Amino acid sequence: MKALSLRSDYALDVLSGDKTIEYRSWPTKYRGDLLICATAHKIPKTIPGHALVVVRLKDVKKLGDHQYAWQLDHLRAIEPFPVKGRQRLFNVDDSLIKYHPEVDDENNPSEEVIKAFAQKYLIPIRY
Template structure:
């Protein structure tokens, strides 16, 4: 199964706060389910900027220390991808907007992420499905 590493608190927002756009500098042609991996890296500065942005959206995110990192935390469905020069609620101008639907929480599974889209071994996928 495919997976994507996303820095916190954005990974949390995809699964728990209905963040329905992932902003990337590159398009994706894949459509379907993808695992959301919460990356290990998150600086206090990046967290604070994200927290302020989310508050402007009416979303209160958990404290940095309580956010899971270095774990697969959920599954979401990629349904579309379009380049946009215009900002939207979760979308940034000048980025590809990956349209996300159907976020599902899973029991977190420790895993080492990678850059870009990556494949997760079948045994991990079976563990995710079994939970």
């Protein structure tokens, strides 16, 4: 799967659904599923160096010179796993991705389901 590295706090914002646009200085023709990975830079209360969520890269809009808005939707939570991020888009083996089907923005998960997911998968590995 194609993957993209973000600062660990921004990656968590994507996972929570609070960040649906990623600003980049470069475009891509790729559209489809995109694994969001947190960079290894340690920011308190984040999960550095892990793949966190799969989203769909719906579109890329040019905003100006070297300014592009990447539109993200269809969030699907995964069991986080360590990954070494890279610049630009990179590939991660699909077999490493284990979806958590109850935490999918199209299923409108309850607060209880989200909290249970966080307690089991996110809090134990948080920096």
